[in-house]
Amino acid sequence: MNRFTDLVGSRWPLQQAGMSGTATATLAAAVSNAGGLGMIGVGRQHLAVIERYLDEVAALTTDPVGCTCIAHLVQPDVVELVASRLPIVEFFYEWPDPARVPANVICGWQVGSVDEAKAAVDAGCRYVIAQGMEAGGHVRGHVPLAELLPAVRSAVDVPVVAAGGIGTAAAVRAALRLGADAVRVGTRFVATRESYAHPAYIDALVGASSDDSVLTEAFGIGWPNAPHRVLRSAIDAAGAAPSDVVGETVPRGGKPMPMLRFGASSPNRDTTGDISAMALYAGVSVGAVDRVMTAAEVVAELCAGFD
């Protein structure tokens, strides 16, 4: 359909954001089976967990799936493993570094500025994601997507994916008109049946409007000085929590870990405790979340009319 879909092999110019803890093999495969580009999210997970994700994804789809790595959290052996099993590997939240770019895969980098986009291309990336400040989760961008996207588009010669606040088919079209080769969508996919997010987190997204998404540094424990977008209700609930531990999570194959008040980890199906007081990441696009859908329904809604 265009140079992004040609590069990655998806049917539609729609990428699901790799969201560590939320975007496991089940979500990524469902998105790819629906014609988008599904991405597994990787942060601190151990090699054995990632190995299991890769086996699961291979059993669930034959379409291309990629992996998004939080650059300063992911271990080199994990990157090596995903690069040996998946065709697309990308990074976020460190300045682009050629030493991180694996050979023999299509590598991308999510960036928040024109200079960072140029550095990504110089480092060997074959596409970049321009992230506007409307984005859910950690936010690299300092300007709205409508400003960043055309600037990045004219500065680099690789496909540019637009991210941040895109939750409707109209927003998808608008981003493509502004020069994006594809869009990247996170928050909408958190509220899907295949997402690994905690059900109470998903309910909070369904009940929220765009105004409830706020840019903050509040959930900085474990990842300090890093702006992120969450639901305002989470900041209020964490502020009112009686203890510095608001719950516990037991990662697959791992040991129980406390969920700290104002900690950066978002709650998933392995988490117990006061979910409302945890990092409920949400972009401005949360206004478009009005019910829980399947990933395929979200892809079909956002790509309606494409052929």
Ligand SMILES: Cc1cc2nc3c(=O)[nH]c(=O)nc-3n(C[C@H](O)[C@H](O)[C@H](O)COP(=O)(O)O)c2cc1C
């Ligand atoms: C719950 C959640 C977790 C996220 N985790 C990651 C992550 O692990 N790695 C990453 O590159 N981006 C992550 N992001 C940011 C996305 O890549 C993307 O920029 C963002 O979701 C786009 O905005 P939207 O949520 O309005 O669609 C996350 C976003 C959300 C909502």
